[in-house]
Each structure stands twice: as structure tokens, then as C-alpha cells.
Amino acid sequence: MKSIQILGLMSGTSLDGLDMALCEFRKEGDQWSYTLGPCQSISYDSGWQKKLAEAINYSALELGVLHNKYGTWLGEQVQNFKNQNTLKIDYVASHGHTIHHRPDLGYTCQIGSGQHLANACHLPTISDFRTQDVALGGQGAPLVPIGDRLLFEEHSFCLNLGGISNVSFEKNGERIAYDIGLANMPLNYLSRKIGLEYDKDGQLARQGKVIPALLEQLNALAYYQLPYPKSTGYEWFETEVIPLLENTEHSTEDLLHTCIAHITDQLAIDINTQATEAHHSLLVTGGGALNGYLMEALANKLNKNIQLSQASLETIEYKEALIFAFMGALRLQNSPNCLSSVTGAKTDAIGGVLHWPNF
The missing domain is CATH 3.30.420.40 (ATPase, nucleotide binding domain)
Incomplete structure (x- = not known):
């Protein structure tokens, strides 16, 4: 792989907003290197902040609807970022926003539908990085x-x-x-x-x-x-x-x-x-x-x-977005991006689901 441009998206539990970091990754032999390009942080308005904070108490139907709407919103932010910077982006790698994290019950949930995101920004998108590890008996965290x-x-x-x-x-x-x-x-x-x-x-x-x-x-x-x-x-x-x-x-x-x-x-x-x-x-x-x-x-x-x-x-501000972009690069190479020594899973995992947009 000569180089690949991936936009990493991260929304953390502190509910302060969405971080976006455009990263170029290169690999020579076993050695990876990166260049951090344009970055942007978008604060959540009071409406989104309230929804994300309260979603832990939503019904399955309410959470499913929010999952899709939030995915579309993420895709719209990517589209705006792409238009403002007029830069080449090969893929989007999105963490989503964690609503439920119960590895003790074999369950983790990060909302932000990868398919809705991909359709909204017209870019192939990798999302859902934690589920594979949890399915293998791991904590699904930390992934960085x-x-x-x-x-x-x-x-x-x-x-x-x-x-x-x-x-x-x-x-x-x-x-x-x-x-x-x-x-x-x-x-x-x-x-x-x-x-x-x-x-x-x-x-x-x-x-x-x-x-x-x-x-x-x-x-x-x-x-x-x-x-x-x-x-x-x-x-x-x-x-x-x-x-x-x-x-x-x-x-x-x-x-x-x-x-x-x-x-x-x-x-x-x-x-x-x-x-x-x-x-x-x-x-x-x-x-x-x-x-x-x-x-x-x-x-x-x-x-x-x-x-x-x-x-x-x-x-300091964008390291997590950078690393989720990197996890996307590893996923595209079918290389492990979740370490069992970290999460306690049965084996290292290749996390992430690839969604192609409806061009």
C-alpha cells in the first residue's frame, strides 16, 4: 500500500462533540507512518447533546431510529468537511457514539449507522469497530x-x-x-x-x-x-x-x-x-x-x-480520531486492529464493517 487517505470520526463519552481528522497512512515493510491533515471539531447543540445523553434509556425502537438519524447527521458533517477542504478522501472510519457498553453481558452499542453515513457523504465507510471483539469474549475496549x-x-x-x-x-x-x-x-x-x-x-x-x-x-x-x-x-x-x-x-x-x-x-x-x-x-x-x-x-x-x-x-485533541482512521486502514488490509492482550478476547480481531454508498 503506497498511501491511503482516511477521515477518522470520534465522539466520546464526554459529549463535547464530534472530532474529525483526515489522515494519510503509508506502510513500508512492517513499518507504518502517518501524516495528520486538516482536522475539525463540531460541538453538539443542546438537542443532540440531550438525545445522546438520554439514549441509554431509549426503547429498542427509539434507539434504532436515533442510530439511523445520527448516522445521517455524521455523513452530513463529513460532506461539509469535504466541501470546505476540497481534499481527496478514500474512506471514512467512524467510531460512532457509545450508548451501551456491557461486555459482561456480551453487548456493546455504538450508534451512527455506517450505511446512512456512507449514503449521506457518498464515501465508503467503516464502522462498528467493537462488536467483533465483544463477540470473541473481549471487553471491546480500549481500542486505541x-x-x-x-x-x-x-x-x-x-x-x-x-x-x-x-x-x-x-x-x-x-x-x-x-x-x-x-x-x-x-x-x-x-x-x-x-x-x-x-x-x-x-x-x-x-x-x-x-x-x-x-x-x-x-x-x-x-x-x-x-x-x-x-x-x-x-x-x-x-x-x-x-x-x-x-x-x-x-x-x-x-x-x-x-x-x-x-x-x-x-x-x-x-x-x-x-x-x-x-x-x-x-x-x-x-x-x-x-x-x-x-x-x-x-x-x-x-x-x-x-x-x-x-x-x-x-x-492532544485528535489522537482518537486519528487512531480510528488507522484502525480503518488496518481493516482494509485485513490486519488485526483489536488486541486480545488488551481486551481479553479469545484471539486478536479484525474489527469494522465496510459500507458502500449508493452512488
Whole structure:
């Protein structure tokens, strides 16, 4: 394969919007390389934000209708992006938006119909990257580690701070990765209660103080004691975390401050435990990497042998969209893009379903 242009789409559990990244991939021998082209982030309006947040409670029929409508909306955004940039796009690779993630029940659901998407933008589209892994007994998450291994191998650890935090690293010749726990999800939830999309740079959190009882309750959540491979999602946040955040009369500043204390406690526990060499590089991406207060709190809790690596702004914001585009490239080559060492599946999987548009 000389080169291929794939537009990666990512919508995360933090509900902040749709990320699009146009990527060119090249392969020489076993070595992959990429160039990140134009990128764009589209914020969800209040209507879409409400629908995506509430869809977890929809009936099967309601969810099916939303699945198709959201797929068409995604395709329209791709068409607009294509028209604005007048660039060649060979394929679209879409993560969709996760509504249900219950690998313990053998089920995961990312809405955004790949066929409706392909028809709306007139481009072949790859979607539904998680189902194959779950069908093989895996967690279906995290999926980004295949890109960490093949595109970002110079870093000892790759930490993504989206709605959920997840980490990826090599151990005994295998790629290990799992969801550590909370990241932006509680921070955005609390910010939206006071009319803000998010706490910019952690300014409100910096003004608060720790609520000891809440911090103890958050750190005691049973999920953190589970061994990897493990993954989690909005269901866990809704049932286990929101009740703790609502059962208090403390200020938003104190709640945000306490959540950052909790998030960085759990991140440091996991990363420090795995960082056994003399020197490690930690690449941090995702929206949480732009939260100055969160990053300061994390740096203060990491062992001295761990060096935070400064990623470019585009890498921070669009790494997940980039890697889903890369997963699409692997799918087109019939190469595994879901690692069983990460997800616990019976075998490595080739995830993704290809949809051809009705030209």
C-alpha cells in the first residue's frame, strides 16, 4: 500500500462533540507512518447533546431510529468537511457514539449507522469497530492501543483523558491497556449544572478544596479493584458516581476539586505501579490534557522516573480520531486492529464493517 487517505470520526463519552481528522497512512515493510491533515471539531447543540445523553434509556425502537438519524447527521458533517477542504478522501472510519457498553453481558452499542453515513457523504465507510471483539469474549475496549503500539511506540505509556481515562503500555512483549476510570465525565457533568460546557483549564477546580468524605467514597469504588482487562462507560458513571456527586450540598468548586484529586489519585496508582524502569515517557492526550490544573495535580503524584511528554495540540485533541482512521486502514488490509492482550478476547480481531454508498 503506497498511501491511503482516511477521515477518522470520534465522539466520546464526554459529549463535547464530534472530532474529525483526515489522515494519510503509508506502510513500508512492517513499518507504518502517518501524516495528520486538516482536522475539525463540531460541538453538539443542546438537542443532540440531550438525545445522546438520554439514549441509554431509549426503547429498542427509539434507539434504532436515533442510530439511523445520527448516522445521517455524521455523513452530513463529513460532506461539509469535504466541501470546505476540497481534499481527496478514500474512506471514512467512524467510531460512532457509545450508548451501551456491557461486555459482561456480551453487548456493546455504538450508534451512527455506517450505511446512512456512507449514503449521506457518498464515501465508503467503516464502522462498528467493537462488536467483533465483544463477540470473541473481549471487553471491546480500549481500542486505541493498536495505534499506540504501531504509531506512538517511542512512548512508554500512552494515557488518554476523555470522558473515561485509559492507559496503554508494553509488558513482557504484549500490549496491555485498560480503562483506569473517571476523567472528564464528572468534570463536565458538574460544569454543565452551572451552565458551562466544561471547566476551562481547571480554573474552578483550582479554587475549591477537597471534600474528604467524597474523595474516600470515590476512591473506594469497586471498579478500581478489578484486574485488567477491564473497561467501563456511562452506565457505571450514572449508577455509581452521579449519586455520590448529588448527595452533597458542597460548592461546584469543591466538587470539581475533589473529582480532580480522585482522578489523579487513580491515575498515579496505576501508572506508578507499572513504571518499573529507570526512565519512562508518558504521552497524555484527550481533552483532559488541556486541563492545566488536572495536569499539575497528576505531575505532582507521579514517580520521579516518569517524564510527561508534551504532545502537539492537534495530537492532544485528535489522537482518537486519528487512531480510528488507522484502525480503518488496518481493516482494509485485513490486519488485526483489536488486541486480545488488551481486551481479553479469545484471539486478536479484525474489527469494522465496510459500507458502500449508493452512488
